[in-house]
């Protein structure tokens with residue numbers, strides 16, 4: 001469902017992604033962990049073509065992301081805005097800061113994309129939006145404004161808003177890290193539910209217990225390279241690298257969640 005092949009990305013002279021390759025099968029949940037600055041967000045942003053990348057190829061559901069004409073060289077060209085916009089409807093992305101429109105209610109936030117981008121009728125978009133709000137446990141909050149919702153509720157509205165575009169894959173970038181600890185679990189539950197329904201997902205998180213429970217595969221990023229890749233139970237039991245052991249130890253020492 002997602003194929004990342006030899007992707008490299010630099011900001012100026014700072015190479016942030018170094019020849020990254022991995023794939024995500026349909027229904028698979030891949031959790032990305034790694035130290036700050038290792039390139040996790042940049043990778044997710046490349047998959048949704050919010051960032052350009054200099055080499056390599058990314059395919060989402062078989063369609064090339066961002067470029068046509070090969071993985072490098074003179075025939076490589078940026079796709080048209082229309083192709084990029086079309087591509088973005090395949091991958092729903094949710095960020096740490098949910099960025100709901102403050103003057104729109106929960107349901108209006110969820111309906112916007114389908115109405116404006118997909119040209120769905122308001123009635124259809126509303127019906128689907130209400131289903132999605134029910135799915136994330138917010139059926140009775142549809143007419144609330146963001147300021148009337150907790151951080152965890154706003155984040156679940158943001159997830160419903162991404163799902164409203166009927167994406168093939170969902171990309172989550174530290175969606176719980178701005179939340180008060182007591183609100184984290186309700187958002188993680190939503191991610192678990194999505195996983196149980198078979199959604200293909202890449203999740204960047206610092207919630208190690210969640211990663212162990214939910215991930216089919218854990219990737220550990222270090223300085224723009226994937227240095228661990230496997231089922232979480234295996235990676236935690238037999239890490240190949242010192243780096244991962246150090247990361248996990250430091251993490252356990254700092255974690256309020258144990």
Ligand SMILES: Nc1ncnc2c1ncn2[C@@H]1O[C@H](COP(=O)(O)OP(=O)(O)OP(=O)(O)O)[C@@H](O)[C@H]1O
Nearest residue numbers: 011014016034035036037038039040041042043174
């Ligand atoms: N727009 C940008 N311009 C220049 N450098 C950038 C830009 N965005 C990210 N970087 C750099 O790319 C590197 C990777 O950043 P990225 O945000 O992908 O890390 P991350 O793994 O998501 O970290 P964190 O855990 O802190 O979110 C960092 O060195 C960062 O400073």
Ligand SMILES: [Mg+2]
Nearest residue numbers: 040041042173
């Ligand atoms: Mg990040």
